Amino acid sequence: MDEHRHGEAVDFVFETIRQGILTGRFAPGQRLVIRDLAEEIGYSRSTFREAFRRLAAEKLVSLVPNRGVAVQRLTPREMADLFEIRELLEGHAARRAAERIDQGDHRRRFLAMWEKVRRDDPADRAAFIEHNQLFHSTIVELAGNTRLPEMLGQLQLPILMFQWRTIMTRRETETSQAEHETIAKAILEGRPDQAESAMRRHVQRAKRRTFDTLAGSPGSAGNDAKSARPALSTRRAGHRPSRTAR
C-alpha cells in the first residue's frame, strides 16, 4: 500500500503529515519527533527532514533550530490577520468571477457546481463541509489567477486546523447557505461589486463565528500571555509510550 515511484517519498510523507494535522491527529503545539515518525510511517529521517522543510515553509509546522518540529499554533491575533487577507483575496476572486462569468465555459461550470450545492440538507455535516469547500474553490478558480488557489489554500488550511473541532449549529449552516445564495446570484448576474461585498461579508461572518466558538471552548481561549510560548515541551516518558496512537 505504501508502494510509490522513485522520487515520490517526500511528497507522500508531506501529504501524510499534512493530513494528520488537518484531521486533528496531531494537535496544534504538539511536538513531532522525527525519529519516531520515521520508524512508525516507514521512511528515513532524511526524507522526513525534507518533508518538514516544506511543511515549515507553508507554515503548517514550526521548525526551530536544535529544537525540532511542532505543529504550528496560532495566536488569536494571527488568526485575525489570516481572515483579513482571506477576506481580501476571496472578495477579489468573487469580483473577478462575476466579471468573467460569460467567458468560456465559466457559466456552465459554475451552474454545475451550484446545482450540487444549492439544495443541501442543513443537517448533513459532512456534505456541508465538502460542498462549502467546492463552492469556494470553484469561485477562486473562475477568477482566473493562477496563484490565487495556492495562496488561499495556504491561508485556509491553518484556519481549518482550528475549525476542525468547531461544530456549526443548524442555524449557522442555514445562514451560511443563504449567504452562498446571495454570492452565487451576484456572480451569475455578472455584478462584480455585489459579488465582492457579499463574499467579504460572508468571510467576516465566518471569522466572527470562529472567534465566538474559540472564546466559548475551554482549551483554546484566553491563553494569550503564557501558553503562546511553550509549544515545544510536552516531553514523553523515558522508554516508549504509544505517543499518538496509530
Add this chain to the structure above:
Amino acid sequence: MDEHRHGEAVDFVFETIRQGILTGRFAPGQRLVIRDLAEEIGYSRSTFREAFRRLAAEKLVSLVPNRGVAVQRLTPREMADLFEIRELLEGHAARRAAERIDQGDHRRRFLAMWEKVRRDDPADRAAFIEHNQLFHSTIVELAGNTRLPEMLGQLQLPILMFQWRTIMTRRETETSQAEHETIAKAILEGRPDQAESAMRRHVQRAKRRTFDTLAGSPGSAGNDAKSARPALSTRRAGHRPSRTAR
C-alpha cells in the same frame, strides 16, 4: 568565514542560493546540480536538498521528481497574475496604513522613512532601488498585519528576478517618485480611499513598465510556445567546466 552555529547550515545554503537567484548569478531556467553546488559551496547534499525543498515551496526554484532543480521561470501570464495580487495586497496595505497613521508611533516612523526617501536624486540608481524598497516595506509594516510582509515578500522576489535587468530611465524614476508623493500624502492625511487607489495605480504602472521592457528586450519576450518547456536542459560538457564562474 563560513563558520556557523550548529543548526544553521540549511539556512545559510538557502540564503546563498536565494541571493544567487536574485542577483542574477543563476538565471531563470538554469539548472542547479546539487552535487556540484554542494562541492563548490561546501555543504553536504542532504543539506542542499533541504534548502531546495524550501526554495521550491517559496517558488524560487522548480523541483521536478527525478529531474532535479532549476531556477523558476515565469510566463508572462504568471507575471501578470503576480502583479494582480500585488496590486490587491499593497493597495490594501496603503489603506490600512492610512487608517492607522495616528496609532502608536506610526506617524513618526512614516515621516522618518519619508524624510530619507522624498528628496532623491533621480539619477542615483542604487539609492532609488533601496529607497523604493524602504518605501513599500514601511507601508506594508504599518498596515499591521503580521502575514502581509511575508506574503508580499514572496510575491516581489520573483518579480525582481525579472526586473534585475530592467533599466529605468530617468523619466520613469521621476514618475515613480511623484506617485510615491501622492501615496505618502494620502497616508499622512489619513485618507484610506485615496491611499489605496493611488497605490493601485502605482503598481499598475510598474506592471505596464515591466511588460514594456520585457517586450523590448531580445532574450525574454515572445517566447511563449517553445521556450516555456526546456527549462531543464542546458547540460554541461563531459569533464568539468567552471559552469557558473564563482
Add this chain to the structure above:
DNA sequence: CGGACGTAAATTGTCTGACAATTTGAACAG
C-alpha cells in the same frame, strides 16, 4: 543524411549509520 534504438554515463532519490552540538530531564546540593 536523418531518425530509431540501445547502451553507458550522469544525476537524482533514498537509505543507513555515524558523529558532534545542543537541548532536555532529573538528580543533586545548598
Add this chain to the structure above:
DNA sequence: CTGTTCAAATTGTCAGACAATTTACGTCCG
C-alpha cells in the same frame, strides 16, 4: 525552594552506498 551538574535524548550534519531514472551519445538501418 532554587540553582547546578550530569546523563540521556534529540537534533543537525555528513559521507557513502545503492537503485531508479533520466540524459547523452554512438550505432545501425532506411
